Amino acid sequence: MIEGYRRPNGGFGIRNYIAIIPSVICSSITASHIAEQIPHAIALTHHTGCSTAGDDLEKVKRSLVGLGKNPNVGGALVIGLGCEQVDPYEVTDAIKESGKIAKTLVIQEEGGIVPTIKKGVETARDISVKLSREEKVTGEAEELTLAIECGGSDTTSGIAANPAIGHASDLLIEKGGTTIVSETAELIGGEHILVKKADDKKTADKLIKIVTEVEKVYSTRRKGTGSLSQGNIEGGITTLEEKSLGCICKAGSASVKEVVRYGEKPSKKGLIIMDTPGFDVHSMTGMVAGGAQIIAFTTGRGSTVGFPIAPVIKITGNPRTYGKMKDEMDFNAGTIILGKKTIQEVGEEIFQKIIRVANGEKTKSEALGLEEFAISSLAGSK
Secondary structure (H helix, E strand, O other): OEEEEEOOOOOEEOOOEEEEEEOOHHHHHHHHHHHOOOOOEEEOOOOOOOOOOHHHHHHHHHHHHHHHHOOOEEEEEEEEOOOOOOOHHHHHHHHHOOOOEEEEEEHHHHOOHHHHHHHHHHHHHHHHHHHHOOOOEEEOHHHOEEEEEEOOOOHHHHHHHHHHHHHHHHHHHHOOOEEEEOOHHHHOOOHHHHHHOEOOHHHHHHHHHHHHHHHHHHHHHOOOOOOOOHHHHHOOOOOHHHHHHHHHHHHOOOOEEEEEOOOOOOOOOEEEEEOOOOOHHHHHHHHHHOOOOEEEEEOOOOOOOOOOOOOEEEEEOOHHHHHHOOOOOOEEOHHHHOOOOOHHHHHHHHHHHHHHHHOOOOOHHHHHOOOOOOOOOOOOOO
16 A cells, blocks of 8 residues: 545645646746745746647647646646747646646736746745645555656666566556556667557557657668667667667566557556657656656666656666665666576565655655756657
8 A cells, every 4th residue: 555645636646746837948947946935846947838839839738737737746836938839828727627726827927037936936835835734645556657767778777677677567567557668769679579568459550650750760860879879888788679678678578558649648557658759858757747656767877867746766787886876776676687686576676665665765866856857859859
């Protein structure tokens, strides 16, 4: 069992934040100044919101709304400039559909930054008082949506950390929970494995489609290197396919229930594939906008990114990395490499860690105040 916050729409939050959401980059600093003055308020500052159109604009809107609706958010304050393409009132109204408290302030309507900050602090304080009255209730593991991410991968990622988190994912799904696996670029060369596990032809076809689309992007932009970085190569990964096969281990043995767009909330439980870029910060944002309350992040070389409104559990399969970066790493899956534990044993331990974090245990990223955040845009997103 887990303890958390029951939201008006039935969602279950494991944290209780106030999201201060700028609708555009121009209002990001104003949002930050408001959040700095309110306990448990988080400013989701970003570089988007204007000079965009079509699918890109819809992706930004969907992400901002999804973040406001995330169960870890108890209330939201949307800060607009007044002339941007992302309408702050539309974002607020969409968040309100979840039954949460959501307010809007527009800088040009309030008379500038200074009065907006003053009124924003007053508004956020009122929301904070209301949220402080909420008491924790008991929920079940089936109410969790786990986002699985990787970054700074090396050879140990595909051998130890990723298979272990895959087993933990299986355990959560067995209890009725949901797992989201993303990073479409890191499926290239291994997508056939997931296609075979698709629940139906529609899901399989959609999976093939998103991988084919990102392959086309890489063939023109990166001359076949795909998501293989210099750090991956130095860490012992030799090909894009090798990296993908390791990445796919995060999905465990469950069948693929659905393929969703960036920032889209799944309509089914179980294993979900989200179409996101390979850049970990963009990818995490998409999954949390899709409803994930908690993130399991595997890293071989040692990633230091966190996330503003969802706890990030850092798992390394490299015992040397764990030894050097104990302040950042939550879990040492390097015991698999050293032959001390099996993948299944470590996977079970990771699952128990997920439950403890869901019950309020702070992760290293939370303790260090790591809150990296960015919304993917079509230009350069893949």
